[in-house]
Amino acid sequence: MIQIKTEQEIKLLRENNILVSDTLAEVAKHIRPGVTTLELNAIAETFIRSHGAVPGFLGYGGFPYTLCVSVNEQVVHGFPSEYTLREGDIVSVDCGTIIGGFYGDSAYTFAVGEIDPQVRKLLDVTKEALYKGVEQARAGARVGDISAAVQHCAESNGFSVVRELVGHGLGRDMHEEPEVPNYGNRGRGPLLKEGMVLCIEPMINMGGRAVVFEQDGWTVRTRDRKPSAHFEFAVAIRKGEADVLTDFRRIEDAVRSTT
Ligand code: MG
């Protein structure tokens, strides 16, 4: 059953995803060689709580941290740790909040200092794939239209699409129906209706698409240990173009201010 949100509920979802965007912007200011990913987690938790919200991931299904921090070959769901970021790393930071009983959920992959040009291309293409998916997210389209657009963008640039993890509906629960795969066929899947709220989140690998689940029970990494990138928007479906609830400008302004 795919839920249709009221305008009041979409307002709360926007409030959450703006706070997630601001939290990711705060984290961005601290991403540099020498910082540990646990320090980033602490910064995020303090920031979220100081804004009167609750970290959405902490305790979700037993997840023990505020952020998922996934470095280089880690795809998603990485644990913050004593690992110290190094020049040339990429780091996916996925963040959730709860305000008013609704969730925020958005992610951004950051470069640590100067990165390899091919890795830069992976980041650029993954974000472009997200935007191509969002272009398809409108009332009357189908989930498969989003999926196909993401997949085409990634694969036509020589990258591969993770199959095991997908986007999802967002609301009072972090993972609602429908699933939003990053691969698929146009014209297939559930019909999109005004008032649905979806997370679109391409996970794109530089090498092969195969992934491995680590023994911590959470971390997903590429089997070939080549880098993977991840960007995530929450969007509300409208009759015209999608109403994006996440604000990457806040994050990118913070990135620019630190470089
Ligand atoms: Mg997420």
Ligand code: MG
């Ligand atoms: Mg998500």
